[in-house]
Amino acid sequence: MQGIKLNMASKRTEIAIEKIVAACDGNMRGALEALLLVNEHLEAELHQLYAAISSVPHKIPRFKSVH
Numbered sequence: 001m002q003g004i005k006l007n008m009a010s011k012r013t014e015i016a017i018e019k020i021v022a023a024c025d026g027n028m029r030g031a032l033e034a035l036l037l038v039n040e041h042l043e044a045e046l047h048q049l050y051a052a053i054s055s056v057p058h059k060i061p062r063f064k065s066v067h
Contacts, residue, residue, distance in 0.1 A: 017031075024030035 020034065021028060021031045024034060
């Protein structure tokens, strides 16, 4: 069963990669640049979330940082 899940995840990953590269007109460098920009944006959002959480009173359980 786990092999099937890994295969399905792998297939979804392959499809996502094909879509990203296609969106960049087949340009692999462009696809990598786009992914890096998206990653930077997501990291900035995470930092904002962590900042917002850190201002919450200590009575509420905190999330552990992944970085």
